[in-house]
Amino acid sequence: MSKTNVELSIKGESIQSLYGYYLTDTFLVNRRYQRKLVWTLDEKRSFIDSVIKGYPVPLILLADIVSNNARRLEIIDGMQRLNAIMSFIEQEFDVNNEYFNLDSIADTKLQMDDGKLVQKGKPMAREICANIARYQIPLSVFQEKGASHVDEVFRRLNANGRHLSKQELRQAGATSKFASLVRRISCSIRGDSSATDILNLSAMKNISITSKNLSYGINVDDVFWIKNNIITRESLRESNDEEIIADIVAWTSIGKSLRSSSDILNQLYGFEVNDNDSSLAQQVEIAIQKINEEQVALNIQIVFDKLISILDASEKTFNALLFEKQQAKISRYFQIVYLTIFELVIVQGKDISNMSGLVKALNKSGDKLIKLSQGGGNWSAKEKQSSIEMLEGPLKKYFAKSKNNDPTRQQWITRLENILMQSSTxxxxxxxxxxxxxxxxxxxxxxxxxxxxxxxxxxxxxxxxxxxxxxxxxxxxxxxxxxxxxxxxxxxxxxxxxxxxxxxxxxxxxxxxxxxxxxxxxxxxxxxxxxxxxxxxxxxxxxxxxxxxxxxxxxxxxxxxxxxxxxxxxxxxxxxxxxxxxxxxxxxxxxxxxxxxxxx
Missing domain, CATH: 3.30.950 (Methyltransferase, Cobalt-precorrin-4 Transmethylase; Domain 2)
Known part of the structure; x- marks a missing residue:
């Protein structure tokens, strides 16, 4: 690539060529700023249908980088589209009840001959598949000048908010201890964790979140937040689960005087600074450093494991345990229960001594014990703390001083699941x-x-x-x-x-x-x-x-x-x-x- 002042190349590249890059692991995904793979099957099919009909598709933005002494293309914008193309070619879904014909191009025929791909169902007409392979995808490739350069390009690309949710924009490229913890813990709970931030595009499908029960990836209905009816599928797509985790990390690190709101989250990520107070982003960084980053993550994970054990013993979802009738928008109720258990287990060093009694005490507690206002997005620290104290009273009798001095030897529910998912990539x-x-x-x-x-x-x-x-x-x-x-x-x-x-x-x-x-x-x-x-x-x-x-x-x-x-x-x-x-x-x-x- 020739160097110019802007060092930018804009061109069309055939799908056949892009698939060749894919097979040689040329495409990289940086999970530090890339959103989750969350396109539904219908969205993938719609995109492939546009290609089949010859409609124009949005430009894909790539950064030309060197990784492990080899040239790689890091995906800045277009991961969902590239994944849709590659997964369609590799027989992971059909369009109009027809699968990509593996005899259509040399690379897929070779993969089929080697037993790496197997033709599924009714093959699409070879002429149509040949046209798909020739289709020119618009690419914009720029020369990477360091991680901060890529981060800034990504932020500016999505600054108008049309592409990413507020939380995804906060997390995009953020390198603080706070942001890293929120990202890592959120992935662990969703199940889409990976051993490293940099992955080949081919590995991403193993941790994709899908609404269909496919043979790969993670069924969205199995994700903790959806399984327990705490947030909606659409909220998960918008990373609302990460906002919950961000609130929990901040509350358990800084102390019990932090309200919850969109502007507070912005401050925690360093987007907004109040000149009258020290930066919240700086406060939370210092607090995490004092506790130790790994200890903060471990504490939060231990309490999640306790909560999962409680739900397992109750044989109910979180929503069904707390309410007589199913409720919507219960993320605040989740935080109250979670932070109450955190207070008892981590702060007071106790453990569950009577599981059946605890389950009974929590049963319908959302109706009877937790009283929350139905206001907007601003949730006061006073209301949060008083609700925690109100719930702690009836629950504490079912906890006793822990006999286990090593919390890392306790249940590893989410941590083990995290390792299992990392092994897929x-x-x-x-x-x-x-x-x-x-x-x-x-x-x-x-x-x-x-x-x-x-x-x-x-x-x-x-x-x-x-x-x-x-x-x-x-x-x-x-x-x-x-x-x-x-x-x-x-x-x-x-x-x-x-x-x-x-x-x-x-x-x-x-x-x-x-x-x-x-x-x-x-x-x-x-x-x-x-x-x-x-x-x-x-x-x-x-x-x-x-x-x-x-x-x-x-x-x-x-x-x-x-x-x-x-x-x-x-x-x-x-x-x-x-x-x-x-x-x-x-x-x-x-x-x-x-x-x-x-x-x-």
Whole structure:
């Protein structure tokens, strides 16, 4: 690309060429400012129909960047449109009951011949598909001059508010601790979290939010906020869930004197500053720094897990638990219940001591105990605090001083679900095993399988500097495996996304007299593995057991060190779900990725 003062290129590019870019992972999505993938199936079909009929479509804006020493195109505007094109070509939906004909272009025919794509349903006429492939999509490509440059382009593009909601504009490109926490926690609760902010466009479909029950992505009806009738589907599209999380993060960090309103949110994100007071954005940054960013996230996650446990025990949605008749716009009621539990669990250090009593106390509390005004968007701190105190009185008798001094060992409901979803976009950093015994009766502990797990962890550590790799024992990644487990132990797995949480309890009880002994055996075996002392120490210190709806899973974790990790004198890397040995000829390339070589 030739350089000019504006360094801007505007051109048409055929859909066939764009698909070629897609296959080579040229398109990148930066989740720090990009909105969620939320187009419905009808919206995707409508866009493809426009292409079929030759109608003009909006311009797609890309930033020309260098990533991992290769040229990439970061999508600034047009992610939904590009996703619609690629997912239609790859047979993920039909238009007028016809699927894209894979025989129409060379790339899809090759994919089909290699078994990577399978023609579905009734193929569209090849002539129509050839015209689709030739259709010229208008592109505007500019030379990226750093992250702040891209952020500013994105903000200006959407500054008129026609493209993004108010909350999406607040979050777009924001790099503060507050904004990062809101983004991370919101993704975790929705289920569309990813291990990194930068993803290939091809990975985004795995965490797309759809109103149809497709074979990929996240069904919007399964998202916590929609499942519990707290906000509407349209509100989720507008990121109203993130406004709720922003309110919670601010209230639990700064203190109990912050009203809720659109202008307060603007101030928290640094959009509006009151000259008479210190900046709210600065206040919340300092408060988060004092508590510690990770601790703030953990505290909020722990309380969400408690709330999910309460709803599970009640066998009701949040809306149905609080009200006799279904209510609309209950996000404020949610905040009152959430912040009351936060006060009892985090601030006062208590835990639920009587779940059935707590469920009864919360039953119809929205009708009986929580009294909120029906005003507009401005919600006073006084009303919020008085409502929390009013609810705390009847609830506190069902809590007692916690006996668990380590909150990270409590239920990991949302955190585990978060890891499961991240694995769909970063396969090389996640591995899952149901257990360490085969499903045959009286099977011995499989030491070879355990050694392979440790070898896999070292390969994960070599993926990139700063990488975190996980192997989770107690999870099946195929339904047939979960069914075989149930047949062997009589325990049904708990499904989430495309995984089944089977737990290690049955295996541990059968062969090791309980989870504690099983856990101890695994910890001891780590120290016998042919890996570096640094990796032995890290894996052994960070192994943990967590509970997911009364099923225990064991999490093994590794992080990259200053030098590559080895197993039995050899170096391995992981590509997808496979590991490969690094030959000596590639050692220099492997070592060049890491900060320093140990001194001799």
């Amino acid at each position: 970063e396969q090389s950093l996640y591995d899952f095993k149901m257990g360490l015994h085969s499903l045959t009766k009286d099977a011995k502990f499989d030491k070879a399988l355990f050694s392979k797990i440790i070898k896999t962890l070292t390969a994960m550590a070599n993926t990139m500097p700063g990488a975190s790799g996980y192997c989770i024992i107690g999870i099946a990644d195929a339904k047939r495996s979960a069914s075989a487990f149930e047949k062997r132990y009589g325990v049904a797995g708990t499904s989430y996304s495309n995984y089944w949480i089977t737990g290690v309890d049955a295996e541990a009880d059968t062969y090791h007299n309980g989870v504690d002994t099983y856990f101890t055996k695994i910890t001891q075996l780590i120290h016998s593995q042919p890996i570096s002392d640094r990796d032995k120490d890290y894996i052994a210190r960070n192994i943990t057991t967590v509970s997911y709806f009364n099923k225990t899973v064991i999490i093994l974790k590794i992080e990259s060190g200053q030098v590559p990790s080895f197993y039995d004198g050899q170096y391995f890397v992981r590509h997808g779900s496979n590991i490969a040995e690094v030959p000596p000829v590639n050692f220099s390339n492997l070592f060049s990725r890491f900060p320093q070589v140990p001194q001799t």
